[in-house]
Amino acid sequence: MAFGQYEDESTALFFTDHPDESFSGWMAELCPKDPYYGSKPDWKPLLAQTFEQLNVYDEMILYYLLFTINSTLSINSHNTYSEMNDLMKKYSFLQLSHLHEITCLDDEQKEKLRDFFFFFYLYAHPVNEETLHACSFHTQHLIHTRTSIPLEDYFATYYDFYTTHRDNYVEQIVISAEEIQACKTLTLELLHAVEGRSPKLLLPSVKGLEPVIQLINDVDGMLKLYKDDPVAFCQIIRDLLTDVMRDVAFETNAGANTNTDNTANANTETIRVVAEGTSDNSRSYREYCLTVLLQNYASYILFFDFNDIRVFINAFQDTPKECRFIISKMFTDTIFLQKMIRQQKIDLNKYPEVTQFFNEEAKQGYL
Template identity: 50%
Template sequence: MELQTLYNEYLNIKFKRGLQPVQMESFEYGLYDDDSADLFLKDHPEETFTNWMYDLQPRDPHYVSEPDWKPVLGELFQQMDIYDEQVLYYLLFTINTTLSINSHNAYSTMNDFMKNYSFLQLSHLSEITRLNAEQKHQVRDFFFFYYLYAHPVNEETLYACSFDRQNLVHTKTDIPLERYFAAFHDHYSTNMNEYSEQIAIAPHDIQTCKHLTLELLRRIEGKSAKLNMPKEEGLEAVLLLINDVDQMLQMHDENKTVLFEIMKKFLTEARSTPYRDHCFTTLLQNYVSYILFFRFDEIHALVDYFEATPEWCRMIINKIFMDTVFIDRVMRQKRIDITAYPNVIQFFDDEAKRIYL
């Protein structure tokens, strides 16, 4: 399965790009009346990639005073208890929702962007050469935190995993997610007779879902080739920097004015489509994630360049500070007092002032 093709189709539908749908072998997107969409199995058009396992959700042991059952895969993973089983199910469900398209309110729009932005960046990290190993580890943990946080998941699930080199493991049990997810799908596809009332798809469909789940996981772990944002006329320069973080970092280090000129050119054209706006937001958050994350004072150069056009400077600053909570987390981690940056806060709109001042 070519995940890049599926990712392109996800963006095509999500941002109403109007491109001809791509025919895929096993899945197709189905749209709901509220503009949300899900991946449906072609052989079972009533079942989605996300919800085929809905009735397999483990019983919640937190609501039972003395839970007396064992995990379904307890013999294979003897270090796992029923609380761990529930967390691992939540993690599987979270990964499987990565390519779902949801309707949004103001709160969920930010979360949706942060989750899918973090997913894309996690797929890029292994190919970035202009960050050292420690810097990569820092931003990888940052992105994975927000990938889960913005789903959102409960606190137990949020802190359940850690990276062991390029393997995501359930920290308490040391179970690799890849191994558990593979075993989960293999168990249910092999024992269909036992679960016929809970599963509406065929064993080979479960294996198809397994392959897609593992492809998504391997992108998060950085084991597979990065995903790219698809091309669009007029966005060549912006997309080059999004799809090649090394290029953005090199440009900034050698002549940051060129980077700012690309931003300025985008604003000069003043054409607005959902995909164009998403690409510009992504570029600005890359600036936060890969530059301000390590060198916050670089924000002075951005303001110095754009202050001659205050309307653009105000728009950029407020997008940086308000489109996500990334920069808020960076400032907390680095103990940065934004009031020490009067040249920045002079461009805050009322909502940014309320939140940051």
């Protein structure tokens, strides 16, 4: 398989021998009949012989779950809404792979975060209400709650069925039996990451971002640094923030010159490249790392004590422009803090030192 882009710049994993067929989409023609549409269903699930407790409603939910897990390797950038959902889903996927190795949190804290991240992993797909609440963790295994069927067993059986009976579905299945088994292997790897049964996923390090990447890849190290020396922790963010805000300023200036003559455009681009000394991808990666680190601060620190936001404000309030940028970014890149604030019944009116730094988007979402 290899990654490829659609015309709208969304990305998917495609089969090299079938360039029009994707890892998440190859099974679209195999979608079960909708039991909610039309008369009362009078058929049995495809895998009823193996899973006798399964009904057609469960089958539909499990199909949605399989598609959701496979789509982890797709990038949807249709609009601002889909981009935020994509960010939240992949962030949650990353953190689910980290939780089992964290030692600074006790089991109860890790379970609360696991439920929180898994909720958003599904919610941001998005899935319907039934699918959102269809599964639960049993130790480090996800099960379909109503039937107690482990997702790993169901997905493996699903792939094996279509591998064995592929010749009966030649109108619906383009890929080979070998490729179906490759999909099975990849799906189960993704599932194990969600369940915390595989080595944690790591962001690749690049020159100049080593301290930031280290904190992202080692949550224990981040929590220890914040506890022992919050000033040093905030300084790492401040250093990264300086680069990100510079990137934003150059992008804004470049955009302001789009209607000037070709010479001006060329000069703007030359100035931007020389000043940055790096590529668009590097700038994007810097901003992504800032986003992840800020969401880690929200998820692993504010999740358990929202009052710690005052420590953060104290560290940045001497530079109001930067503080406004970073606080608004933390609150608006995802809706994680919205969920936390509602769950914990936090009154933001009691935090004027925070809300004074909200931009218009943050004000609309929280005040």
